[in-house]
Amino acid sequence: MKLQFAMDTLSTESALALAAAAAPHVDILELGTPLIKSEGLSAITAIKAAHPDKIVFADLKTMDAGELEADIAFGAGADLVTVLGTAGDSTIAGAVKAAKKHGKGVVVDLIGVADKPARAKQVVALGAEFVEMHAGLDEQAEDGFTFATLLRDGEASGVPFSVAGGVNAASIGSVRDSGARIAVAGSAIYSAENVGEAAAALRAAIG
Numbered sequence: 001m002k003l004q005f006a007m008d009t010l011s012t013e014s015a016l017a018l019a020a021a022a023a024p025h026v027d028i029l030e031l032g033t034p035l036i037k038s039e040g041l042s043a044i045t046a047i048k049a050a051h052p053d054k055i056v057f058a059d060l061k062t063m064d065a066g067e068l069e070a071d072i073a074f075g076a077g078a079d080l081v082t083v084l085g086t087a088g089d090s091t092i093a094g095a096v097k098a099a100k101k102h103g104k105g106v107v108v109d110l111i112g113v114a115d116k117p118a119r120a121k122q123v124v125a126l127g128a129e130f131v132e133m134h135a136g137l138d139e140q141a142e143d144g145f146t147f148a149t150l151l152r153d154g155e156a157s158g159v160p161f162s163v164a165g166g167v168n169a170a171s172i173g174s175v176r177d178s179g180a181r182i183a184v185a186g187s188a189i190y191s192a193e194n195v196g197e198a199a200a201a202l203r204a205a206i207g
């Protein structure tokens with residue numbers, strides 16, 4: 001299983017520092033949505049230039065203009081971009097078209113999707129590389145939500161999936177056991193006193 005570090009910070013400078021500390025222990029460096037909104041596409045270019053050997057993931061959370069948004073992010077250096085599963089099929093297909101042009105990939109984020117396994121199958125058929133079983137902060141706070149639901153949805157989807165939202169040292173073993181291809185950890189790494197050690201501990205936990 002790969003480890004993805006979601007850098008939910010607001011400046012390129014702090015993202016570069018976080019990436020430098022965590023890079024030896026992670027496979028994928030994610031520029032969080034707030035970072036891209038704050039700094040723009042130049043942040044993607046800066047992270048890719050500093051870490052050409054890592055997969056650079058731009059969490060665009062695109063909802064419309066799929067081809068255009070994906071095209072400019074790939075042009076800036078992204079290897080993977082996200083489109084929302086709640087977007088229309090044409091938006092997802094447009095982003096996939098841009099990915100094919102650049103030899104890159106599209107990940108569909110299923111945040112807010114009621115039937116995640118069903119939508120997962122549909123978007124992979126449209127050309128998504130994998131789906132992200134993602135519970136946002138609000139969804140995590142809803143009555144009846146459990147992390148296990150996310151893992152069950154991933155297993156039930158029958159397609160390649162990552163898990164995001166609440167992945168930490170206590171939960172990452174269950175993510176691996178669910179068959180996820182990728183575990184996405186944000187605050188468990190960037191909020192730690194020692195970012196490098198936190199990333200190394202998550203890596204060690206999944207082998």
Ligand SMILES: O=C(CO)[C@H](O)[C@H](O)COP(=O)(O)O
Pocket residue numbers: 006007008032033059134135136164165166167184185186187188
């Ligand atoms: O995409 C995100 C929010 O929309 C986060 O980056 C992702 O969910 C990671 O969350 P956490 O900090 O709980 O690991």
